[in-house]
Amino acid sequence: MPKTSPRNTDAHAAGAAGHRGPLATPAEVAAYLGVPVKTLYQWKYRGIGPNVHKVGRHLRYRWPEVDAWLRARTSYDLTA
Numbered sequence: 331m332p333k334t335s336p337r338n339t340d341a342h343a344a345g346a347a348g349h350r351g352p353l354a355t356p357a358e359v360a361a362y363l364g365v366p367v368k369t370l371y372q373w374k375y376r377g378i379g380p381n382v383h384k385v386g387r388h389l390r391y392r393w394p395e396v397d398a399w400l401r402a403r404t405s406y407d408l409t410a
Contacts, residue, residue, distance in 0.1 A: 353383075353390040362396070 350358070359380065360367040373379025374389070380399040382389050 350393055352392065353385070354393055354396065356389055356391070359391045359396055363400070 354362070356367050356370050360370050363370075370379055370382075374382050380391055381395045382391055384390075
């Protein structure tokens with residue numbers, strides 16, 4: 331059986347998904363989207379990622395904005 335670390339971000343993100351607060355850290359958003367945190371920083375630099383806000387010196391995301399950004403980029407072509 332593999333050891334689990336208290337810093338395991340995947341387990342934390344899965345547990346936090348049911349009761350997430352109004353603001354998310356880059357690590358929480360990265361786990362939610364399934365991308366590395368570094369990718370979020372690159373998206374911010376390029377201006378193509380979810381809307382991000384500075385709270386003091388920290389970056390934070392609003393969950394409704396992350397969900398809206400994801401919906402805008404998700405396309406399903408159901409025609410065969």
